[in-house]
Amino acid sequence: MSEPLLAVEDLHAYYGPAHVLQGVSFEIGDEPIAIVGRNGMGKTTLCAAIMGIRPPRATGSIRVRGSELLGRASYRIARLGVGYVPQGRRLFPSLSVDEHLRMVEGRRNGARRWTPARVYELFPRLAQRKRNGGAQLSGGEQQMLAIGRALLTNPDLLIMDEPSEGLAPAVIEGLIATFRTLEEEGLRILLIEQNLAVATSLAERQLIMIAGEIAAETTAAELAANPELQRRYLGVEPVEHT
Amino acid sequence: MLPGERRAILGPNGAGKTTLFNVIAGDLAPSAGRVELFGEDVTTLPSRARARLGLARTYQQSRLLLGLTVENSIYLSILGVRKGHLRPVVLPRRDEELRERARAAAGRVAISHKLDEVVGSLSHGEHRQVALAMALASEPKILMLDEPASGLSRGERTLLTDLLLALDREITLILIEHDMDVALRVAERVTMMHEGRVIVEGTPSEIRADKLVHELYLGTAFGDE
Amino acid sequence: MNPLRWAPKQRLERCIALGALVLVAVWPALGLNAYWSHQIFLQTFLFGIAAASLIFLSAYGGMVSLAQTALFGIAGVIIGNLATKGGAGGTSKGLHLGWDPTVAVVVAVVMTTAIGLIFGLVAARSAGIYFLMITLTFSVIATYTLGQVTKISGFSGIGGISSYTPGWLGDVLAHPDRLYYLALGVAVAVYVLIRYIVRTPFGLSLQGVRDEPVRMSSLGYNVALHRTLAFGFAAFVASLGGILYVWWSGQIAPGNVDLPGTINLLVMAVIGGLVRIEGAWLGAFVFIVIQNYVRDFAVPGLSFGGTLFGGSFNTIVGIIFLVIVLASPAGLMGAWDRAVAELSRRRGPPRTADEPAPGPGS
């Protein structure tokens, strides 16, 4: 009896008349996955569908360890052990850094791997800005806080939508190292990422999303090494798909 | 900064880069000091007046006009620095010159196929493209871009780099960017900020070589690129 | 304006709109039920104009104004004071200036617009709930000013105004169809004007201000000025509705602009939907039909207080309002937009996110 951690099957999603996801299927078992692709291909919609946030109308199936997520409210999805770092951070402007973290702390059952102290250890910059409000942080600091906030829910699965956006190279480096450690601790990551360096160093399995479908699966090594592949799937020329 | 200069501003998160932009653009009043544009003291001018002097900027969180179409957003960006943008009579769509300029700007950032779409329905990466198109369309003398490459795919970043390199030499460019591929290729001079101060200034190669920059900002990854 | 280039939804909407327009245009000529033309439709036209000024500010300027009823009433009070005469057979209250009614109309429109600009100047710097409160304050000030400055109105207001209409309009009491067509014409003109304005540079920049004021400022726009001008324009529109109203009802009193009056207009706009101008007339129509017909049904069990037909009238209106708003926060126009989107999704072939919309007219 081993259900995969996350199983997405034939997922279709619509915003109004726009058919954004067209039959997406994949599983996350023991390995992290990165989903790459050009802009406007439906990657963020996929996250929204999984998390049940501002839900597009969706059909198909999304299961976490066998429990169906479609149709569930997002707070219940979060309680199933799914953490989320949304694109654009979505912080609470009136709460300070510390309040953000303490609010989330201990909200969830299960192992308490994460504490605010550990988040501060991961992002020392945040420790310096403990008392500052969400709105007073710089872009990169906001990103750190959004990640820290998601980690504090002690998720088994962490969905991150462009976590490296706006972060300085050195911080990204630290982040990659942290996530590798977390991987070893058992956290599984579904990563949406434009920064190929981040995507390839965090996940070996690379799904390429084009026009609402998983067009191809490849490995980090292959993607990193093959400029033709990059040009075809991530370049700016329109992609012919038949 | 000199006219026509291309400058990148680097620095760890929270170094004050965006705040510097806000002060220059007039969105934030400085507690002390002065801002001069084209030899004129603009410290007390509102941001709209600075825009009319030829200063255009983009925002980190794109801050777009989500309810308008891409085309209308670009129109607004052109009209804003023109005289008579209150004209109640003439429709922008009927103004050939305006249309041409908007289309050209959209073409330069490869967003032409979305001109009639409402900005709010576009993806995050497309928002960056729209923001850039708007900034370019106003034909600024000073262009300030706040992390223009973030959210762009690798291919789009290449396009962006080429676009910035091909900019009219008259345009002064200030860039905040974490993608060193983009920043160091485009910029002629680089300013490194830390904790609200400028700590190093130099050419891209000087910056690459600078120890302090590595220690504070780049980490190890870019050491031998 | 080539019909072949319209999207299917546009074509459908324009067919319906044209049908409705033809219907209301020929209604009195065909001698159909005069109560519907002179009460339901006429009120729909003129309250729709006022609601359109509210929706214009909300949909394009992001400002929900509670002052539109006050401006509507101010225009009426100005007309009442300027145009009426005192003495035998005249009205009993107001300044009795006895001006030429056409001049009075022009002055009323100009003055109301000016008052709107002043309101706008004060309110333009605030947003959201603060804007709502400031405009509510305007509305309350207007109510009390009319109620307590007995020289210009007083609690009883000014009556008999419909006897002082311009010569080109004639006696609206003897020929109510003239007022009907005038109101219809003004409503159509207001609709076309707003649709035009929002596509001009001014209209576009107003929408920009709605979405991102900071950004608009850094694009070179004077945000407060645009808001103020929008408020002035909305006051202009509201004044047209107010003038038609006093000719229709013959009177204007603080009771027209008090809190219930203010809320009624807001309810009309919300029923129609604060997103599209068309919603103004749709909402006004639905509201006025409800007001006229729902009250004839007594619903047992809903008689909370009051004596009117078991007192269920306000309760029923309230429930209808709640149902509409809960089912579609964007009102009836929003419900329509969603229904059409849903239908076209079910019927049409699935299309991808980045494919262009189906070719028009093909």
Add this chain to the structure above:
Amino acid sequence: MLVAVVGLTVTASVSFAGAKAGVVKVAIMTDCKGAFSFGYDYDSGGAQAAFAQYAHGKVKNKNKPSAGMTGITAGGKQIKIVGYGCGNDTVPLAVTETKRLMEKLNADVMVGPLSGDEAVYVANYAKAHPNKTFIIGTAGSQDPTLQIAPKNVFRYHGDGAMWNAGAGEIAYKKLKWRKAAIIMDDYSFGWTSAAGFIADFCAIGGEITKRVFPPLNTTDYAPFVRQLPPPNQVDGYFWVVGGSGTAPSLKAFEQAYGKLDPKKLYGNLFFAFLGADKVVAPKVAGAYVGGFGTAPGLKTKAANAYRAIMKKYYPKLPPDDGFVYNYYNAAWALVQALNKDGGAIGSKLQAAMPRSIKPAFQVSNGGVLHLDSNRQGIQDQYPLQLVKGANGAVAANVVGFVPDVDQSFHGLFKRSSPPPGRTQPKCVKAKLPWQGKIKVVKNGVITKQTIK
């Protein structure tokens, strides 16, 4: 939506086409909201009792007049009550209600409205609809029959000024007032009501030293009461504060100037409504009160007969209340006219409307009330006094009889004169027809004795 519009229209047209030609459609315009919401049952009950007594109407529910009535016939025609107007004593609602009754429900005749401002609107409306007939219910404004005065508007009771006829003389003679101040609600009924006192008091030689105007529905009366001259500078105060303001305004006066002295207070009809107030009413017991055209407790044959009729059809309604009585007379006059003209409506009905009727509380001229040339009744008036009853409750009793009060106050109010307002009328000495002819009423009996 289009389908709905057409559908509604067709149904609406069909229902109108179905109306029989032989029916006279009557609307009863009253208030069901606002300060006078009780008028809804009083007014419809008064009118319907007349229909029941004189036009064969069958009461549906003795305790709820608004339940309606069947089988009314007059002049050989069926009379149908097509609707009840629901006003709130403000004009805007009167507009929609009047149009609904007269145009949607196609009433030929309106009995109503209730309040003065509503009546001003209705009179203006009547001007534009000469084929419809309007019999004012119980509204106290002058304008409908003085300034506007359309040919199709009739009023068989007095206006707000007439109701206070005699008050000035009583204050002057019985209370020895020479100088008085007035506090009046700042709207047309307040002004009109005060106008009656001013005209009467000044006519006999009194002087008004101050007029104070609190806005309608004020919550804090202290600032307005402070504008009144203190008790040592005037002989008394005429008090015209109504609605929910009567008791609070008196309390504010008490706080400002000390104990309330009934000899220094004279209220208009609003004082009569004070009875329910357990705190203030006992403190002003003994004060004189203006009338309402009715004579509560008057013992005459006609009055008793009328009370019996009311009791028969609507036992719970107070027959001596003006709301009931005035609507009763209006409907009764309508029945007389329809009987006379064979059920015709429009101008024939207007021509047939009686120019004189014999209402229950009319005593002069052998009990006949005449209309003047503006179709406005010339009516006896009855000044009242607040008295403490055996059970301690305060009630208003009839204490005077003012014969044949006319709307013009013998020429003081003219069609061309400004209507009552903050400064109207001026205080002038005059010889009013009823001056010196006010009789004392004792225990409901009009005595020969004149008030001295």
